[in-house]
Amino acid sequence: MKRLIELSVNGEAYELAVEPNATLDEVLRDQIGLTGTKVSCGTGECGTCTVLIDGRPILSCLALAVDCQKQLILTIEGLSAGEKLTGMQQAFHDCGAIQCGFCTPGMVLSSTALLEVNSRPSTREIKKALEGHLCRCTGYNKIIEAVQQAAEQMPPKAK
């Protein structure tokens, strides 16, 4: 029996009828049509499907959509305004941290969340933040470089 839920995704409210066992990635991709969230294993092992909930990275393949109400969900589509990339997106692009691009949305979201709480992360802290994300193309070197570059170029936060 479907339930009626309300999700806040990228600043917009969606009223949706979902199965109680529908996962967030399914609802985002199949019902709302936000296919920027990629799914690679479906069992929480690779980090690909990461989205931010109230600023924190979660695995959308393991989250039930019905549990995500009254929270702010941010997907990769909600990160940049129009064609203008965020500093993190631009850094991934500039540093060659993107190849096949399948891990990219999750990587960029987790990296963005990291800089929100730690604007000058050490390499160790970057690795800790991204340890749940698999990338098979880059060997991770240029991903670390991108996060470092984004941090360096980030304007100091207004207090």
Next chain:
Amino acid sequence: MSANGKDPQQLAYVGQRILRKDGPEKVTGRAKYTGDIHLPGTLVGRILRSPHPHARILNIDVSRAQRLKGVQAVITARDTAGIKHGFVETPRYPPDQNPLATDRVRFVGEEVAAVAATDHYIAQEALSLIQVDYEALPAVFDPEEAMQLGAPEIHPTHPKVKEPRVNIAGKTEAEWGNVEDGFNQSDYVREDRFESHLRTHGYLEPQITLASFEPAGKLNIWTSSMGPFLKRAKLARTLDLPFSAVRVQKAWVGGAFGGKVDLFSHEFCAALLSMKSGRPVKIEASREEIFAAYRHGQPLIVEVKTGVKKDGTLVAQQFRIINNCGAYRGSGVVVIFLVWGFIMVPYRLPYLKYEGYSVYTNNPVRAPQRGHGAPQLRFAVDSQLDMIAEELGLDPIEIRLKNSREPGETLPNGDSVHNCGLRECIEKAAERTRFQQKYSQNRSAAPSDGSRRRGIGIGVSSYMSGTLIYPNSSSAMVKMNDDGTVTLLTGALDIGQGAETILSQIVAEELKIPVEEIQVIAADTETTPVDIGSWISGNAYVTGNATRVASTEVRKKLLDMAAEEMEANVMDLALGDKYVYVDGSPEHKLSYRQLVAASIQKHRGDSIIGEGHWRTMRDEPFHPSLASTKGRWTENYAFDAQVAEVEVDIDTGQVRLIRAVTAHDCGFPINPLLVEGQVDGQVSMALGHALMEEVLMEEGRTLNPSWLEYRMPTIHEVTLSENIDVITEQYKKDAPYRTKEVGEGLVSAILAAIANAIYDAVGVRLYSTPFTPEKILRGLGKIKEVPKMPKMS
């Protein structure tokens, strides 16, 4: 040169660190992969797989599944045209695999039936309602057991193989000189055996296909692949449709690494289910299915006997290679050919005798995997070369320089190595790492860091850059648009390596137009010309040269038109910033936009379109023989030397790769930024190969079908990866260029280098991959008993 105008050879786009064209799309989530394409009314397809490694199918009853509400189509072999397919389809090696099993299954996971239903719950339920009666048959998993008379017969031994052996899928034999003469001339001879294990590609995007059959007879396909033209050919053939009835279109691809070439049963099933149901059908493999039933890489046994002179000069080598190809040929008969090639190229070798066997077993079919045999072979040869060097009192650099190919050498098969940069690669990698100062020092030094020891090792490798296998050629079209921008039509598929970016750079260079103003229409069998595909490492060379020729034709038309309009001599004209201008007086100019308009007006509607074609080995009618190796292989060899520095913990047996230095001759890098990405990715993949990854199988069943149990490198395993470009070629206007591959040759030498570095660190010589803590501790004498391990398949 009239086509050239006054263009200087100075390069503005080729050779530059141009950012990926697809970067913004991918980093914003707008890039559409196959799974992101939604067609109204799409059904979910699922596949029923064999639970047995070897069994006769007595009966299949699908009636209950068909009656389930929501099921729109069910197919078994009976619904197919009964046409087999194979990775190789030649008179010697005809196709041997049915898209759905007919009377027998030969591996756990073999496709037996498929359903399409309105949702995945119903599809799954339908699978459970299909009743298949099997009669189990004896099975065999180890290739050496499978070769012995009396082993269960999976397929008849190849008719051309006259030895008293069974299950031989194919054999490659090659010889130059009489190898016994070579051994007689040698001062030192040794024999070793090396084994490599089963690994998988680890592409993040799952295998997925969307098929939509239109009532008028057109089959539309989107599939995660390595090139649409090969998929079209194999789908059309197995579905018994004309090529023109099948259209394979582009979607972005989330990694392939060799694992998405060739036809897969799910692609065939999605297509046939769509034809039966009249609705679009999508089949996506689960990660568990990919691990347990899809194609992984090629494990090899390498037996090598080598004879050398006292000074380390290689004289003779004899090889016996055994490949476990699984239940159908797959790429097994290709890998035993390629391994011969990977022996032939980097080191001079006067005498060779080579025998390679590909052997059927009751394991899943195998596919190419980045390097396709090279890592396994180079691990064996370069490990043994270090042992020989040690016996003879030579250092690893010296023995490699002594045997390294030099520019201009002709190989035993008639190919030329052209401007081979191998010597320089070895020298530069050694110099950058101060190899000779470090080598054999740390091991004997007093332990300065507790239980950790450091070691350094080197390997070399060479890889072909495109060879003659269908479609083996590439055509490209470049057309001017009314607004002065350019559109490139290419059949090439960007699988993450950056194909669209480097092709755009070539167009940009030839037409002096920013990369951003070039639109790429790619990888659509209907609207783009045929292309080699993103495999056999031919994209930069074959597709690139086709694109260059097409662009040159456009440039010539622009210059001719400008000369006519300005009443100038083409020789006095130059291109820049979307204008053709008189060299020396840039105020006399016409924009591309004006030139297109003028051409349409004055040249009977010619809107300025160029076309180009390229084929590797352009004058060779055929590809080399897989069985005898006769015939030319490629005209374009890439070379590399890689140095590994490792740290080994003698208490735990753990190895860390702390530095990898890659010196490689890729001709010239079209885009150094993308080249670095290829180098880093390959080093990481080799690290996984060496130290972490193994698909464990027992009796044909996969024991670790997930990323929790199959450990791929994470960000914690990132390695300091350094890149040295050894430039041996140039890109020049109006001349073919000879850039070399850089996408898969660099997973090989580094594997040998890691093995050699471990030996340098702790004195443990490893004869099999992966280099596990158990093997190292056993080598150190810290584990006495041999633990029972699952059988390697």
